[in-house]
Amino acid sequence: MSAQHIVAVAGSTGSLGKNIAKALLQPPYVSSFSEIRLLARSPTSDKAKELESLFAGAPARVVYFNTEDEKSVDEALKGVDIVVNALTHADDSVVDGVIRNKVKVYIPSEFGVDHKAYVTDVNVWVAKKAHVQKAVEQGGGNLKVVSIYVGLFLETGFGPWLGYDTTNNVYTAVGSSDAIITYTSLDDISNSVARLALLSADPTTAATVPAHVRISGSGVSVKQVQQLVEKKSGKNITVKVVPLDEWKQGLKTTDVLKQILLAAGEGWLDYSKVNSNELVNPGESFWKWKTVQQFVEEGGISA
Numbered sequence: 001m002s003a004q005h006i007v008a009v010a011g012s013t014g015s016l017g018k019n020i021a022k023a024l025l026q027p028p029y030v031s032s033f034s035e036i037r038l039l040a041r042s043p044t045s046d047k048a049k050e051l052e053s054l055f056a057g058a059p060a061r062v063v064y065f066n067t068e069d070e071k072s073v074d075e076a077l078k079g080v081d082i083v084v085n086a087l088t089h090a091d092d093s094v095v096d097g098v099i100r101n102k103v104k105v106y107i108p109s110e111f112g113v114d115h116k117a118y119v120t121d122v123n124v125w126v127a128k129k130a131h132v133q134k135a136v137e138q139g140g141g142n143l144k145v146v147s148i149y150v151g152l153f154l155e156t157g158f159g160p161w162l163g164y165d166t167t168n169n170v171y172t173a174v175g176s177s178d179a180i181i182t183y184t185s186l187d188d189i190s191n192s193v194a195r196l197a198l199l200s201a202d203p204t205t206a207a208t209v210p211a212h213v214r215i216s217g218s219g220v221s222v223k224q225v226q227q228l229v230e231k232k233s234g235k236n237i238t239v240k241v242v243p244l245d246e247w248k249q250g251l252k253t254t255d256v257l258k259q260i261l262l263a264a265g266e267g268w269l270d271y272s273k274v275n276s277n278e279l280v281n282p283g284e285s286f287w288k289w290k291t292v293q294q295f296v297e298e299g300g301i302s303a
């Protein structure tokens with residue numbers, strides 16, 4: 001494919017954004033872009049310099065972008081075909097900039113729970129849903145909006161904040177310890193973003209990309225994680241199951257981590273069966289999905 005698209009990554013100094021930038025800067029994707037703009041609030045910061053060190057001759061540059069500065073948003077998005085948003089929060093000034101600058105493909109900052117069908121009043125998902133709706137409505141038929149749901153990040157999904165208390169060797173499952181939860185690595189998410197961006201921007205393949213895309217790096221239950229970690233560490237791990245009704249008592253809409261565990265217990269994080277893995281990575285011909293088993297064997301979850 002010839003270099004024809006200009007892509008911009010908002011939040012390119014963040015955890016996910018940096019990984020997405022890295023993927024875009026490398027083969028096989030880099031040659032499809034005439035320009036890769038990495039948007040940063042502080043283009044001279046150490047994090048921005050770290051991005052520049054990855055350029056290796058790619059047609060890339062770090063560009064000043066602050067959602068609180070409309071002029072910077074317009075300058076950063078001028079002439080851009082594809083915007084990948086990896087900001088922490090749903091910020092509607094990005095949608096406004098995308099519309100004003102006639103961007104063709106917009107990937108909003110989703111990358112978590114598929115809340116399309118999930119009826120919830122959890123603040124962060126309500127805001128994300130409204131953000132996507134605004135982009136779709138204001139973009140009309142001219143903007144392709146692709147929301148990507150990945151379950152939990154493999155690298156950060158196994159801490160005590162999500163029920164894996166490795167210090168005391170106790171894992172907490174909500175609802176059932178057999179509920180499958182999707183974990184996807186940052187590299188797999190970034191490769192998927194690159195593939196979906198290019199498929200969406202190409203008029204011959206755009207129609208193959210749905211508006212809501214689930215990807216599933218690896219699906220496992222809390223019980224399966226227990227078994228994998230016990231085998232690796234030789235230690236005994238207790239799994240505690242909290243019934244759904246008990247977990248819901250007093251649960252606040254602002255308590256995102258507990259809400260994620262509830263969503264997991266209710267099956268809303270299982271993307272192992274219904275997903276677009278074959279669209280983004282047919283027959284694993286682009287990369288091998290990283291599994292939780294590999295992650296455990298590499299010492300990613302200790303006990």
Ligand SMILES: NC(=O)c1ccc[n+]([C@@H]2O[C@H](COP(=O)([O-])OP(=O)(O)OC[C@H]3O[C@@H](n4cnc5c(N)ncnc54)[C@H](OP(=O)(O)O)[C@@H]3O)[C@@H](O)[C@H]2O)c1
Nearest residue numbers: 011013014015016041066067087088109111112151152153
């Ligand atoms: N599924 C999961 O397990 C999981 C886990 C974590 C995150 N996520 C999702 O992934 C997405 C990215 O999260 P993340 O953790 O990678 O984010 P992050 O590390 O907090 O990075 C956020 C980025 O946004 C930039 N930013 C913040 N405010 C800005 C503003 N006003 N103008 C311009 N740039 C601004 C930051 O720039 P500075 O470097 O200048 O601060 C940084 O580059 C989010 O949608 C999040 O919900 C999912």
